[in-house]
Amino acid sequence: MKKLFAILLIPFFLSPLSVISTEKTISLSNEAKYQLTASVVTNTTYFDIIPSNPNLYSDSNSYSDQALTVIAKTHTANVPLDIVALKINDQAIPIFQLEDGSYIEASRQIIYDDIIMSQQELPVAEFWLKDGFKFYDSPYIMGTKEVKTKLVAYTKVSVSEEAQTYHGTYYKVDGQGWISADDISETDNRMEKVQKTLTQKYNKPNYGIYIKQLGTNNSASLNGDVTMYSASVAKLATLYYVEEQLQSQTIKLEDKLKYTSDVNSFAKAYDPSGSGKISKTADNKDYTIENLLKAVAQNSDNVATNVLGYYIANQYDNDFQSTISSLIGTDFDMKERKLSAKSAANLMEAIYYQNGDIINYLSNTDFDNTRISKDISVQVAHKIGDAYDFKHDVAIVYADEPFIISVFTNNASYTDITNIANDVYAILK
Incomplete structure (x- = not known):
């Protein structure tokens, strides 16, 4: 029966079926x-x-x-x-x-x-304003307004927020506004202003000037590599060399040296008739190294320099010459006493890092009321030099960020040196 039923259904499956179409043409936007x-x-x-x-x-x-x-x-x-x-x-x-x-x-x-893509608070950080900076009322996007400020370039500011826009990174300076990362420096940039000041005000061939921040190693220079007769500034080499012997314990401050006629007559000695308070002629007295160092640093004493040079520096022998030449980065001859503002600054920097009593002696001299130290209120350790038309001064200025200033002049005045020092200190103090 089942087989018969299946045979009867075959014609139904083999017959064509009629299909009713439901498709329509649809117009899309x-x-x-x-x-x-x-x-x-x-x-x-x-x-x-x-x-x-x-x-x-x-x-x-x-x-x-x-x-x-x-x-x-x-x-x-x-x-x-x-x-x-x-x-x-x-x-x-x-x-x-x-x-x-x-x-x-x-x-x-x-x-x-053009929107602010991200913004976040930061631990308070310090930056330095660059020349030509601008402040805005919000992180810069199109339509942001510039705001006025009394702040000036090359000063330090604190930031507390950071934002990113299509125009770059922006920082919020509390109480001022938002500033581009391109307008601030992570490191102290005041030496840029020092360089501009030197170039704009003191660009004269008779000046040799070199400035260096001791914390950042940033420097500025005007004819800084030009050599001149350094006069008593060269005594820094003697001071440095003696201090090295003290720190190596080769000698002691209380050691005594006899002032004989020989100390004024060796080839590289200073003229004993020059500056200083010790007798201009040999007195055969004993002087302690400490007192001789004070005389050189505080009175620029020629005789004291000669005594130390004769005994401690062995009449400025090859060891002395090579030590100082290596230190300043150029050949040095104690007889010629030629230095540049930069090489003299290198000498003073070396004394700074020795951190010996010499710094105290150089901070209390007979010449503190002239040149670099005249108007500066903080500690100034300096060494002057005068001869012919040359007038020089080299100093460590103990500002918040100590710096070296070396001013060499030819046919200029003490006031010129003071003015240069005052302008530099006003920026770096």
Whole structure:
């Protein structure tokens, strides 16, 4: 029976069936077609909403037709772009309609949303303002306003927040506003101002000037490598060499040296008739090394220098010459006594790092009321030099950030040296 029923059904399955069609032709908008065909790449290439603060990466054209074939005008970057609608043209390209009726491709390669991308609080950090800095009322985006400030370049500020925009990194300076990372320095930049001051005010061939911050190693120079007769500034070499022997315990402060006629007659000795208070002629008395060092540092005593040079520096032998030459970075001869402002500064810096009693002696001299130390209120350890038309002074200035200042002059005045020192100190104090 079952087999008969199956045979009877065969004609039914083999007969053609009538199909009733339900398909209709549907007209889709450009926007709908775009949504159906858009890919991940398309979505990252084009905007799907109107940006809140649209800006151009560079000057770009808008077009009078949606097909973007007829140029209407050129729009400038960083000028507000007034968008009224987002459309899809017949070429399935997203376009923005502008307020003036023109169109521009809604491409992320042409337009970006000029917004603050991130903002966070920071541990308080200190920076230095660069020349030409600007403050804004918020992290800079198009439309941000510049704000006025009484702060000046090359001064220190504290920041507490950081923000990122398409224009870069910005920091918040409490009580002032926001500033670009390009307008601040992580390190002390005051030496840039020192250099500008030297160049603008003291650019004369008879000046040799060298300044160096001891904490940062930043320096400024004007004819700093030009050599001159250094006069008594060369006594820094004697002071340094004797201090080295003290620190190596080769000698002691209480050791005594006899003042004989020989100490004034060796080839590289100073003229005993020059500066100082010790007898100009040999008295065969014993002088302690401590008293001789004080006489050299405080009175610029020629005889005291000769005694130390004769006994401790072995009449300025090869060891002395090579030690000092290596220290200052150029050949040095105690007989010629030629130095540049920079090499003299190197000598004073070496004495600074010795940190011996010599610094105290150089901070209390017969010459503190002239030249570098005259108007500076903090401790100044300095060594002067005078001969012929040469007038020099080299000093450690103990500002908050100690610095070396070396001023060599030819045919200038003590006041000139004071003015240079005052201008530098006003910046670095």
